[in-house]
Amino acid sequence: MSGLLLLLALGYLGYRLSKLAPRTRRRAWGRFRDPAATATATTTAKPVTRAQASGDAGEAAVHAELHRVLSWLCGENFHLHKGAVLIHHAPGTAFSTAEIDHVVVAPFGIFVIETKNWSGTIAPGAHRDEIVRTGQDGVAEVRRSPLAQNRTKVTFLNEKLPRVWPIEGLAVCNCSLARILVTRS
Structure with a gap:
């Protein structure tokens, strides 16, 4: 029963986000920088791209909607981490870090959420x-699935955290879907 309730809540969340997500935002990469390097980094910072601005706007809209829906579902019995979480999941590899857009700890589990604010149609x-x-x-362009992107993050957390919650x-995608594809990561 709780699984069905969660599925309905997430479906509603996706619907609401498709209607609310603004198209611009600024990228806050500074939150991941070494404080000692911040002074030099600000003078050589790259300009924010349109894709970064759109991605930031999508993440902000998802965060707000997650907070609203989780408050309705759980009252105050949840934690929604504010901002992205950077994990060092594969030391010594070309892509040793990964960014988790949203982390939710609720009575029914821990959720690692990848946000995409894409234009166009997804199939x-x-x-x-x-x-x-x-x-x-x-x-048309082929991209890595957001669920595939999340798979390594979920595996990392499953290896590091005790098995108290699933x-x-x-x-969560703000886009048009060619057809709904439900898979499990």
Whole structure:
């Protein structure tokens, strides 16, 4: 029963986010910088791209909606981490860190949520870990699925945290779906 309630709440969340997500925001990479390097980094900082601004706006909208829905579901019995969480999940590799957009700790589990604020239409790809994004210009591009992106993060947390609660990966997309594809990460 609680699984069905969670599924309904997340579906409602996705619907609300598709209607509310603004198209601009600034990227707050400074929260991950070494404080000693901040002074020099501000003078050489790269400009914020349109994709970064859109991604930040999507994350802010998802955070607000998650807080609203979780308050309705759990009262005050949950924790929604403010801001992204940077984990060092694969030391010694080319991509040793990963950013978790949202972490929710609720009575029914821990949720690692990947947010995508994409324009265009999203369809399943040829493989389980791929999606195809078709932009407004009609150009299709293959991208890694947000659920596949979350899989390594969920595995890392499952290895590091005690098995008190289940840890699940979710994706919230602000986009048009060609057809709904429900998979489990």
